[in-house]
Amino acid sequence: MNSKTIQMPREVHIGPNVLDEIGKICKNLRLFDEALVVSGFHTFDVAGRQTVDALESSDFGVEVVKVKDASIESVEMVQDKIANASVVLGVGGGKIIDVAKLASTNAHSYFLSVPTTASHDGIASPMASIKNDKGSISKNANSPMAVVADTGIINTAPFRLIASGCADIVSNYTAIKDWKLAYRLKNEDYSESAAALSEMTAKLIINSSDSIKEGLEESARIVVKSLFSSGMAISIAGSSRPASGSEHLFSHALDRVAKKPALHGEQCGVGTIMMMHLHGGDWRSIRNILKTIGAPTTASELGIDDDDIVDALTMAHTIRPERYTILGDNGLTREAAIKLAKKTEII
Ligand SMILES: NC(=O)C1=CN([C@@H]2O[C@H](COP(=O)(O)OP(=O)(O)OC[C@H]3O[C@@H](n4cnc5c(N)ncnc54)[C@H](OP(=O)(O)O)[C@@H]3O)[C@@H](O)[C@H]2O)C=CC1
Ligand SMILES: O=C(CO)COP(=O)(O)O
Ligand SMILES: [Zn+2]
Structure with a gap:
C-alpha cells in the first residue's frame, strides 16, 4: 500500500x-x-x-x-x-x-x-x-x-460572514455525494473517515442551527470548531474533496461570471440546494437549514442576476474537469440549468 x-x-x-x-x-x-x-x-x-x-x-x-x-x-x-x-x-x-x-x-x-x-x-x-x-x-x-x-x-464580524461559514459546512453534504459518485464511477481515491468527519460536521451545524445567533460568543465558538473539524476532514483526505464538490464548482464559476460575487460560503450554500436536487436528495431541507441560519437561498438574496446563475451552472463542470461530480463530464445544458434553478426557486 x-x-x-x-x-x-x-x-x-x-x-x-x-x-x-x-x-x-x-x-x-x-x-x-x-x-x-x-x-x-x-x-x-x-x-x-x-x-x-x-x-x-x-x-x-x-x-x-x-x-x-x-x-x-x-x-x-x-x-x-x-x-x-x-x-x-x-x-x-x-x-x-x-x-x-x-x-x-x-x-x-x-x-x-x-x-x-x-x-x-x-x-x-x-x-x-x-x-x-x-x-x-x-x-x-x-x-x-x-x-x-x-x-x-x-464574534464582532458581520453576522453575514458567520452565516456564510455555516453554509460552507452545509455544502459538505453534496460534496460527499459527489465524492462517492467519483469513487464508484471513476475509482477515485476515497476515505471513509474523511467523509464521515465531514458529514458529522455538517450534522453538528444543523443540530446547532437554532443556537447560532448574532452577537453570541458561544455561536462563534461552535462555528469555528465546526470549520476546524471540516478542515481536519480535508487534512485526512489530502484534498478539499470532503468539503468541495459540484456546489463549490458552481460558486467558483459565479466568481468568474457575476459582476459582484457574494461570499464564498453563501454561494456554496445556494449551490448545495441545486446540486442536492440533481442528486435526488432532500433539497428543501437544505434550503430550510440555510434559512434558519440566515444564509441566502435565492439569486436575489445573493445579489446576483438570474442570468449569471444560469451561466455559472452551465460552466461549473469546466472549472476543475478532473473533479468528477453530479455535473458529469459535459455539464448542464442551458435549458436544464434554467429548469433546475427555477424548480429549486433560486431564480
Ligand atoms: N483553503 C481552503 O481549504 C479553503 C479556502 N476557502 C477560500 O476562502 C475564501 C473565502 O473566505 P471569506 O472569508 O468568505 O472571504 P474573504 O477573505 O474575501 O473575506 C470577505 C470580507 O470579509 C472581511 N472581513 C474578514 N473578517 C472581518 C471582520 N472580523 N470584520 C469585518 N470584515 C471582515 C474581509 O476584509 P479584508 O478586505 O480585510 O480581507 C473581506 O472584505 C475564498 O477565496 C475560498 O475559496 C474557503 C474554504 C476552504
Ligand atoms: O472551499 C473549500 C472547502 O470549503 C475548498 O475548496 P476548493 O478546493 O473548491 O477551493
Ligand atoms: Zn468552501
Missing part, C-alpha cells in the same frame, strides 16, 4: 482575548526574532494591528503586508517579503489565510492562522484556494503550525 502523510495543526487556541497571547504562543512554539503579518485592508484594523502590538511586546520584529486578493501574484508578493521571518501570520478572512499559507509553504517558513471571521473551512486545512483566469485552483500547502481563533474578535 502507498504511504500517506497527514498534516494537522500542532496547537489550537480558541476563546476571547487569545490574540493578546500570540507573542507567547509563538515563543512557546520556539519561533523567535522576525515575524511577517499578512492581513487585509479591513482586517488589519480589526485584528492585524493588535497582532503586531502583541508580537512586539514579546520582542518580535514585525513587518506587515496587506493583501487584496487570493491571486498567485499576491502569493508571490508575500513570498518576497518573507526573507528572514521565522513565522508568517495570516490575520483575516479566507483569502488572507490562503495567501499567507501558500506563501509560507513556498518559502519554507512556519505559518500561524489567525482568523478574524468564521466564514470558511480553510482556517486549519492544508490547502489554499487560489483564483486565476480559469476560476480557482486548490493548491497543497502546509497546515498551520497553530490556529489562534479569538472568538471575541470573530
Whole structure:
C-alpha cells in the first residue's frame, strides 16, 4: 500500500482575548526574532494591528503586508517579503489565510492562522484556494503550525460572514455525494473517515442551527470548531474533496461570471440546494437549514442576476474537469440549468 502523510495543526487556541497571547504562543512554539503579518485592508484594523502590538511586546520584529486578493501574484508578493521571518501570520478572512499559507509553504517558513471571521473551512486545512483566469485552483500547502481563533474578535464580524461559514459546512453534504459518485464511477481515491468527519460536521451545524445567533460568543465558538473539524476532514483526505464538490464548482464559476460575487460560503450554500436536487436528495431541507441560519437561498438574496446563475451552472463542470461530480463530464445544458434553478426557486 502507498504511504500517506497527514498534516494537522500542532496547537489550537480558541476563546476571547487569545490574540493578546500570540507573542507567547509563538515563543512557546520556539519561533523567535522576525515575524511577517499578512492581513487585509479591513482586517488589519480589526485584528492585524493588535497582532503586531502583541508580537512586539514579546520582542518580535514585525513587518506587515496587506493583501487584496487570493491571486498567485499576491502569493508571490508575500513570498518576497518573507526573507528572514521565522513565522508568517495570516490575520483575516479566507483569502488572507490562503495567501499567507501558500506563501509560507513556498518559502519554507512556519505559518500561524489567525482568523478574524468564521466564514470558511480553510482556517486549519492544508490547502489554499487560489483564483486565476480559469476560476480557482486548490493548491497543497502546509497546515498551520497553530490556529489562534479569538472568538471575541470573530464574534464582532458581520453576522453575514458567520452565516456564510455555516453554509460552507452545509455544502459538505453534496460534496460527499459527489465524492462517492467519483469513487464508484471513476475509482477515485476515497476515505471513509474523511467523509464521515465531514458529514458529522455538517450534522453538528444543523443540530446547532437554532443556537447560532448574532452577537453570541458561544455561536462563534461552535462555528469555528465546526470549520476546524471540516478542515481536519480535508487534512485526512489530502484534498478539499470532503468539503468541495459540484456546489463549490458552481460558486467558483459565479466568481468568474457575476459582476459582484457574494461570499464564498453563501454561494456554496445556494449551490448545495441545486446540486442536492440533481442528486435526488432532500433539497428543501437544505434550503430550510440555510434559512434558519440566515444564509441566502435565492439569486436575489445573493445579489446576483438570474442570468449569471444560469451561466455559472452551465460552466461549473469546466472549472476543475478532473473533479468528477453530479455535473458529469459535459455539464448542464442551458435549458436544464434554467429548469433546475427555477424548480429549486433560486431564480
Ligand atoms: N483553503 C481552503 O481549504 C479553503 C479556502 N476557502 C477560500 O476562502 C475564501 C473565502 O473566505 P471569506 O472569508 O468568505 O472571504 P474573504 O477573505 O474575501 O473575506 C470577505 C470580507 O470579509 C472581511 N472581513 C474578514 N473578517 C472581518 C471582520 N472580523 N470584520 C469585518 N470584515 C471582515 C474581509 O476584509 P479584508 O478586505 O480585510 O480581507 C473581506 O472584505 C475564498 O477565496 C475560498 O475559496 C474557503 C474554504 C476552504
Ligand atoms: O472551499 C473549500 C472547502 O470549503 C475548498 O475548496 P476548493 O478546493 O473548491 O477551493
Ligand atoms: Zn468552501
